[in-house]
Amino acid sequence: MTKNPTSLYAARRARVAQQLGKNDIAIIPTAQERPRNRDSDFLFRHDSYFYYLTGFSEPHAALVISGDGSSTLFCAPKDLEREIWDGYRLGPDAAPAALGVQAAYSFDELDAQLPRLLENRSAVWYPFAIHEGLEARVGGWLNKVRSRVRYGAICPETQRDLCSILDEMRLVKDAHEQDIMRRAGQISARAHIRAMKLSAQMLREGKDVREYHLDAEMLHEFRMGGSQYPAYTSIVAAGANACVLHYRADMAPVRDGELVLIDAGCELDGYASDITRTFPANGKFTGPQRTLYEIVLASQEAAVAATKAGARFNDPHDASVKVLAQGMLDVGLLDKNKVGTLEDVIEKRAYFPFYMHRTGHWLGMDVHDCGSYVEPSQAGEVSERKDPLSGEIIKNRPSRILQPGMVLTIEPGIYVRPGEGVPQQFHNIGIRIEDDAIVTDAGCELVSRGVPVKADEIEALMRG
Numbered sequence: 001m002t003k004n005p006t007s008l009y010a011a012r013r014a015r016v017a018q019q020l021g022k023n024d025i026a027i028i029p030t031a032q033e034r035p036r037n038r039d040s041d042f043l044f045r046h047d048s049y050f051y052y053l054t055g056f057s058e059p060h061a062a063l064v065i066s067g068d069g070s071s072t073l074f075c076a077p078k079d080l081e082r083e084i085w086d087g088y089r090l091g092p093d094a095a096p097a098a099l100g101v102q103a104a105y106s107f108d109e110l111d112a113q114l115p116r117l118l119e120n121r122s123a124v125w126y127p128f129a130i131h132e133g134l135e136a137r138v139g140g141w142l143n144k145v146r147s148r149v150r151y152g153a154i155c156p157e158t159q160r161d162l163c164s165i166l167d168e169m170r171l172v173k174d175a176h177e178q179d180i181m182r183r184a185g186q187i188s189a190r191a192h193i194r195a196m197k198l199s200a201q202m203l204r205e206g207k208d209v210r211e212y213h214l215d216a217e218m219l220h221e222f223r224m225g226g227s228q229y230p231a232y233t234s235i236v237a238a239g240a241n242a243c244v245l246h247y248r249a250d251m252a253p254v255r256d257g258e259l260v261l262i263d264a265g266c267e268l269d270g271y272a273s274d275i276t277r278t279f280p281a282n283g284k285f286t287g288p289q290r291t292l293y294e295i296v297l298a299s300q301e302a303a304v305a306a307t308k309a310g311a312r313f314n315d316p317h318d319a320s321v322k323v324l325a326q327g328m329l330d331v332g333l334l335d336k337n338k339v340g341t342l343e344d345v346i347e348k349r350a351y352f353p354f355y356m357h358r359t360g361h362w363l364g365m366d367v368h369d370c371g372s373y374v375e376p377s378q379a380g381e382v383s384e385r386k387d388p389l390s391g392e393i394i395k396n397r398p399s400r401i402l403q404p405g406m407v408l409t410i411e412p413g414i415y416v417r418p419g420e421g422v423p424q425q426f427h428n429i430g431i432r433i434e435d436d437a438i439v440t441d442a443g444c445e446l447v448s449r450g451v452p453v454k455a456d457e458i459e460a461l462m463r464g
Contacts, residue, residue: 006100008176009055012169013063013071016053019165020067025117026125026162028053029062029134043229048365049127049166051270054099058090060107064117070102072117077106115144123158130163163370170364171371172405177271177364178438181407182447184273185436187225188265189450191218192277193461195236195262196451200283200462203256209281211236214262215249222266231272232367234264238281242430243415245357256282259289261430265367265448272367274409275448276434283462285455288425292414293455295327296431299412300453303359307402307410307437307444313373314399317359320412325351332423333416348388354416360409363436369407375400406439410446 020026030050034042046057054063060076078091095104105113118124118141126134138159145155173181195214202209215236222230236249242261254260260281265273278293280286285293302323303316325345328334339350362369378398385394402408411434416426433453437444452458 006055006098009053010071010100012053013065014069015169016065016162016165017067017069020065020125021122022067023120023122024067024125024160025121025123025156026065027062027114027134027138028065028127028162029131030056030059032131033059045229046270047130048170048270048370049130049162052166052170052365054101056090056099057270062107062110063101064114066117071100072113073099073101073104074107074110074113075104077108111141114141118142118156119145119148120154121156123160124156125160125162125165127163127166128161167370167372168376170369171362172403173364173407173438174405178405178407180269180271181273181363181436181438184227184231184266184268184271185275185447186450187222187227187268188273188275189448190225191221191264191266192262192275192451194218194221195260196277196279196283196458196462197464199254199260199279199281203254203282209254211238211241211249211252211254211260214254214260215264218262218264225266225268227266227268229267231265231267231274235262235276236264237261237430240417240428240430242278242432243417243428244430245415254281257286259429259431261432263432263434265436270365272363272365272369273436273448274363274367274411274434275436275451276411276413276432277451277453277458278431278433279458279462283459285459289429289431290455291331292327292416292426292429293431295324295331296412296414296433297453297455298327299323300410300433300435303410303412304435304437304444304446307408307439309402309404309439309441311402312375312399313360313402313408316408316410320359320410321346321351321355324355324412324414328354328414331426333414333426335421352389353419354414355412356415357411357413359412360437363407363409371400371406373400374398402439404439404441408437408439410435410437 028050031047036042044059062074064072073095076089092104195217198217234249237247238252238254238260239258241247258281261278263276265275299320303320306315306319326342329336339345362371374397383396387394413432415430418427435446436448
């Protein structure tokens with residue numbers, strides 16, 4: 001990870017402490033290592049909440065924050081023999097100076113120290129439903145405190161979800177975080193360009209092109225750009241596979257005349273990027289492909305225009321749906337004699353067979369980042385509606401008001417599976433266009449546009 005000033009993380013810990021009660025305590029573990037098979041673990045990735053507050057990426061660690069502002073780190077102890085096998089450890093002795101915490105202990109002492117730290121506290125905070133077994137472990141620590149009540153110890157009576165504090169903090173990205181996300185977007189954009197060029201080049205040369213070839217090109221550029229790993233499992237979908245929303249890059253052939261949809265982004269210094277581009281495998285859109293592509297692009301442009309400070313989170317989706325639905329009527333994907341007007345299509349969600357997901361999500365340390373989609377000050381304003389497709393009663397609350405520094409994706413799409421009444425020229429065409437947007441006072445900054453998005457520009461790139 002890129003080293004960051006300890007003051008950045010100390011300031012975040014101080015913000016947490018200010019929101020705790022003076023006599024409260026918070027516990028934030030990092031992620032656990034997970035075995036992949038015999039003598040081999042999955043690649044370790046820190047817990048996002050823990051890293052947000054420490055900048056520390058080693059496993060076997062936990063952070064404790066007290067309401068008085070002090071912080072204690074538990075980390076793996078120095079062990080020269082294990083370090084020969086597993087790599088350098090910071091160790092408790094060096095942690096206070098390196099990370100700006102007030103105290104540090106060996107992770108092996110966690111069960112011994114936590115009851116002492118919990119004693120005489122009013123409430124204990126920790127992330128609910130995040131770390132398997134943590135609730136039971138907290139219960140064990142509290143039981144040890146209870147065993148001392150006859151000696152005057154007071155046991156915390158309240159357990160509270162720390163996510164409620166941390167989610168709000170992480171939702172608005174500071175300048176440091178925005179800079180990392182811009183660089184992540186640039187790396188991912190270069191990777192998409194490489195995959196586009198390789199597809200056209202290999203087909204021109206008469207070579208067998210597979211989805212995994214393009215996936216490999218993405219991974220190569222991620223690492224060459226300094227990214228630690230992909231932000232999520234890449235989607236590289238050729239032809240009809242693009243109509244499977246979470247299709248995984250596999251070995252299907254990339255055929256001349258078909259489209260390729262790539263949804264992939266790198267993670268850089270703990271922050272995700274998330275880009276989708278759909279392009280012709282050979283570098284030239286067919287008529288029907290371009291027709292649908294232009295509809296999706298126009299819908300994204302409408303969503304981008306609706307993304308600005310003061311708007312609601314749902315506004316980009318609503319703007320996108322209006323353009324997509326009109327486009328579906330115009331090209332015959334929807335029969336206006338059956339579905340009615342544009343307003344009817346939107347009200348009845350008649351577009352759903354061809355567009356079945358939302359237009360965006362929060363983006364940050366996690367690719368589907370934390371943060372409520374409901375405006376907190378209006379959470380009590382509840383209305384009900386009956387979903388026209390499922391018949392389910394949906395409770396509506398006012399969606400989040402966008403603020404400068406919030407980061408979200410903008411990703412409309414059209415997915416056409418063969419079916420009764422569906423024009424044949426559009427069969428098996430799947431298109432999604434996705435960019436990463438930082439909300440600003442004036443609108444939004446698209447940090448992923450280093451890769452072309454207009455059809456003519458994609459074709460020009462792939463001719464090179």
